[in-house]
Amino acid sequence: MLKILDGRGGLSWALAPPDQADVLIAGTHGDDLVARHWAKTDKPLIAVYEASAARPLTPYTLHHPFRVMQLLGVLEDVDQALGDTLHDAARTPRAESIRIGSAGIDFAESLRLLARSSAGGNLHAAGDAATRVYVRDDLSVYYAGAETARRLTREALPLAALRLTADTPPPGFVCRPVLELAWFTGWHAADTLAPWVDRGATHRLRRWPDFGLLRGTRNQLALAALLTHASYSRARLVEVSRQPAANVDRFLNACALSGVLASTGDAARGAEGAGAFIANSAARFGGLIRGLRARLGLTT
Amino acid sequence: MSEHEFKIVFTGPMGAGKTTAIAAISDEPPVSTDVVNTDRAAFDKPETTAGLDYGRIALDGGASVRLYGTPGQLRYRFLWDILGSNAAGVIVLIDAAQADALVQLDAFVDAFGGGRRAPIVVGIGRSGQSGALPLDAFAQRLESHGLTLPVFGVDVRRRDDVLLLVDTLLCLLELDDASRRTA
Numbered sequence: 474m475l476k477i478l479d480g481r482g483g484l485s486w487a488l489a490p491p492d493q494a495d496v497l498i499a500g501t502h503g504d505d506l507v508a509r510h511w512a513k514t515d516k517p518l519i520a521v522y523e524a525s526a527a528r529p530l531t532p533y534t535l536h537h538p539f540r541v542m543q544l545l546g547v548l549e550d551v552d553q554a555l556g557d558t559l560h561d562a563a564r565t566p567r568a569e570s571i572r573i574g575s576a577g578i579d580f581a582e583s584l585r586l587l588a589r590s591s592a593g594g595n596l597h598a599a600g601d602a603a604t605r606v607y608v609r610d611d612l613s614v615y616y617a618g619a620e621t622a623r624r625l626t627r628e629a630l631p632l633a634a635l636r637l638t639a640d641t642p643p644p645g646f647v648c649r650p651v652l653e654l655a656w657f658t659g660w661h662a663a664d665t666l667a668p669w670v671d672r673g674a675t676h677r678l679r680r681w682p683d684f685g686l687l688r689g690t691r692n693q694l695a696l697a698a699l700l701t702h703a704s705y706s707r708a709r710l711v712e713v714s715r716q717p718a719a720n721v722d723r724f725l726n727a728c729a730l731s732g733v734l735a736s737t738g739d740a741a742r743g744a745e746g747a748g749a750f751i752a753n754s755a756a757r758f759g760g761l762i763r764g765l766r767a768r769l770g771l772t773t
Numbered sequence: 774m775s776e777h778e779f780k781i782v783f784t785g786p787m788g789a790g791k792t793t794a795i796a797a798i799s800d801e802p803p804v805s806t807d808v809v810n811t812d813r814a815a816f817d818k819p820e821t822t823a824g825l826d827y828g829r830i831a832l833d834g835g836a837s838v839r840l841y842g843t844p845g846q847l848r849y850r851f852l853w854d855i856l857g858s859n860a861a862g863v864i865v866l867i868d869a870a871q872a873d874a875l876v877q878l879d880a881f882v883d884a885f886g887g888g889r890r891a892p893i894v895v896g897i898g899r900s901g902q903s904g905a906l907p908l909d910a911f912a913q914r915l916e917s918h919g920l921t922l923p924v925f926g927v928d929v930r931r932r933d934d935v936l937l938l939v940d941t942l943l944c945l946l947e948l949d950d951a952s953r954r955t956a
Contacts, residue, residue, distance in 0.1 A: 536913045543917060685927045697944075702948060760834075769830070
């Protein structure tokens with residue numbers, strides 16, 4: 474496989490033991506010690522998952538069985554991210570306004586680390602009796618009381634970091650897709666970039682979040698449309714979308730925690746797209762779009 | 774297509790909910806050309822759309838949005854091309870519980886240009902049901918073809934879900950995407 478890759482990327486790929494490797498390709502099942510150690514690093518993980526499993530909430534995934542071209546595509550993305558990191562050691566630091574240590578951020582960070590770990594069939598839990606949340610470590614579903622599940626879509630709950638538990642969810646807890654938990658945890662985490670989003674990078678969406686589940690707002694739909702067509706730095710995205718910076722930051726936080734955001738390159742080095750998009754109704758069908766929205770009650 | 778109207782096409786296999794989706798947002802009940810379903814092995818419902826569904830949303834100033842639903846069966850493929858011509862956007866509806874749902878997704882997305890001629894939004898019905906394919910399988914299928922299209926789990930019997938698909942289509946239309954127009 475590595476011979477096929479030879480000469481195709483900006484980096485040369487070679488097999489290496491995990492402690493010397495830059496990238497780990499691992500299955501998402503089995504309580505793998507290597508994967509557990511890897512989860513604590515910031516190095517890229519390519520998570521391989523089976524058809525019956527939920528997609529891991531990590532940016533780099535491969536659906537098994539996969540074609541060589543699909544592996545090449547993922548490696549190209551990793552290649553770009555790694556190449557820029559290695560090329561520019563003095564990279565812009567991540568957001569400094571938020572520190573790990575506040576409850577909501579700790580919970581989000583623990584969820585992010587869980588997404589980078591292999592599943593052992595265990596449950597992790599956070600919160601007190603009133604806000605208890607259980608998360609399956611394969612990140613397929615979470616369990617919470619109905620009111621807690623409703624609240625976390627509307628506000629940041631004061632949840633500490635997830636911890637392994639032998640408890641089971643009480644009867645009456647609802648079972649929901651973990652994407653919902655990840656999305657709203659990211660969305661409510663902060664109104665500036667969270668620590669898990671690279672402030673100096675350009676961003677694009679690897680796929681659309683399921684807004685059928687998440688009930689995406691107009692602003693979120695517009696940002697997703699932009700980011701699936703080109704890469705943007707945070708600053709350029711604010712400019713092009715004409716949305717408040719806090720909105721853009723929340724969106725990037727949510728996308729990153731949901732594993733749909735790919736952040737590569739260094740915006741300062743001009744890695745972002747040409748930005749040939751105009752996010753207003755005057756672009757192509759002008760007043761027809763505004764008129765249709767008004768008729769259907771699709772206000773912002 | 775006049776500057777005072779545009780066309781949204783709803784497509785997908787038989788039983789995916791095209792007529793229901795159009796009815797949810799059309800000013801008046803859609804004009805349908807339903808006939809007795811002679812292919813109940815493919816989908817067990819008494820009638821199916823043989824020609825097209827047609828709905829309309831009138832806008833201020835005499836402008837309008839035309840909503841077309843294609844027939845779902847492959848043998849009416851020639852009508853997909855006719856209805857897709859000059860479409861501003863396409864909404865593909867797929868029933869995740871149908872056995873060949875992924876093949877259907879390929880067929881309908883490909884028939885309407887894979888999002889290169891006009892934006893495409895994909896609505897997947899019944900993806901949460903026992904035995905149905907998960908939503909991710911559809912997104913993954915498109916990604917394997919190099920396509921990053923919006924793929925949402927929806928129930929088109931709910932008007933809000935149909936509005937979500939339409940609003941997403943409008944967001945994509947608002948992108949002045951030079952590459953799409955030159956494709």
